[in-house]
Amino acid sequence: MNSLLGHVTLNLLIFCVLFKVAWSYRSSGHSHHTGQNFPFGSGNRDNQNCPVPRPFAPNAEQVVDNVAYECLPSYLRNPNAVLDEDDGTIEWAGGRQPDYTVVDEMFNRERTIIHPRGSMEDRIQNLMKNWDKEVRYKRNPKQWIAVVPDNFYMIVNGGPRLTLAEISQLGSYNVFLGNSEFYSKDYINSTASDAAFSTALKSGFALEVLEVYSPPPRVALRFRHWGHMTGPMRCPMRNGTWLDAPPHGGVVEFYGDTVLHVNEKYQILSMENTFRGDTLMEQMVLGNGRVNNKVDAGSGSWIW
Numbered sequence: 001m002n003s004l005l006g007h008v009t010l011n012l013l014i015f016c017v018l019f020k021v022a023w024s025y026r027s028s029g030h031s032h033h034t035g036q037n038f039p040f041g042s043g044n045r046d047n048q049n050c051p052v053p054r055p056f057a058p059n060a061e062q063v064v065d066n067v068a069y070e071c072l073p074s075y076l077r078n079p080n081a082v083l084d085e086d087d088g089t090i091e092w093a094g095g096r097q098p099d100y101t102v103v104d105e106m107f108n109r110e111r112t113i114i115h116p117r118g119s120m121e122d123r124i125q126n127l128m129k130n131w132d133k134e135v136r137y138k139r140n141p142k143q144w145i146a147v148v149p150d151n152f153y154m155i156v157n158g159g160p161r162l163t164l165a166e167i168s169q170l171g172s173y174n175v176f177l178g179n180s181e182f183y184s185k186d187y188i189n190s191t192a193s194d195a196a197f198s199t200a201l202k203s204g205f206a207l208e209v210l211e212v213y214s215p216p217p218r219v220a221l222r223f224r225h226w227g228h229m230t231g232p233m234r235c236p237m238r239n240g241t242w243l244d245a246p247p248h249g250g251v252v253e254f255y256g257d258t259v260l261h262v263n264e265k266y267q268i269l270s271m272e273n274t275f276r277g278d279t280l281m282e283q284m285v286l287g288n289g290r291v292n293n294k295v296d297a298g299s300g301s302w303i304w
Ligand SMILES: *[C@@H]1O[C@H](CO)[C@@H](O)[C@H](O)[C@H]1NC(C)=O
Pocket: 189, 190, 191, 192
């Protein structure tokens, strides 16, 4: 009982300290900046009372922020911020905005968790969805808001550090799937790979963040990626022959873990992903929910 009370008192103390810090932060000169150089996209440009976030201390471990929901960057509040904030000057691959309507509908219908608005899961899920759109479709890195392009790198399953240019050149499926029994990035370019997957997964391949394990600056999280195999899959396999898998109509999905390194605006500095690389293709070939347990199937292979 005593220790419980001590715990409550300590929590109260921590709360008061944080509140005081947040309060002095809000009442500091930073609250009266003009909108035009606001770093958070246009989503909250009209809110003059939002504090400008301060860079994290060099070795900051876990940052507790008390930023009001309305003051969060738009890309943490709206999964389509980078589309909605297009003022007509954005340079899109293919000359026009990508259409996420169908995959968004599937996401809203089939996600397994609805996170509370503004929760860390909600913020990070929105961040990842904006990141995905920028990396895939925004041609000019200067127009990106969810990522700091300069020194960005991504690692997949302990592989090499990939720059944004390399990711965009290889294509996301090639980067994520690499080489396995039923898929090979070595015989297909990014355009053809994207086309193969959008033929097989007609309603798209949705991403949900299941849980966030740690707050900025190093955000560790668990994700789920899923779609429905409603079309045929044709792609090269590791042995160089081509796979022709007829549609089975069922769900194909995989789970994985990501660590994002973000700055004080939650812009992504780097991203490391780990997941079982064979699972998606095995489910396409072997059927809904089925995976090979053979060790020699190529599990976890990331061969460059
Ligand atoms: C990608 O590969 C396809 C099919 O082999 C080919 O038609 C297309 O020209 C290639 N695109 C690029 C940009 O190399």
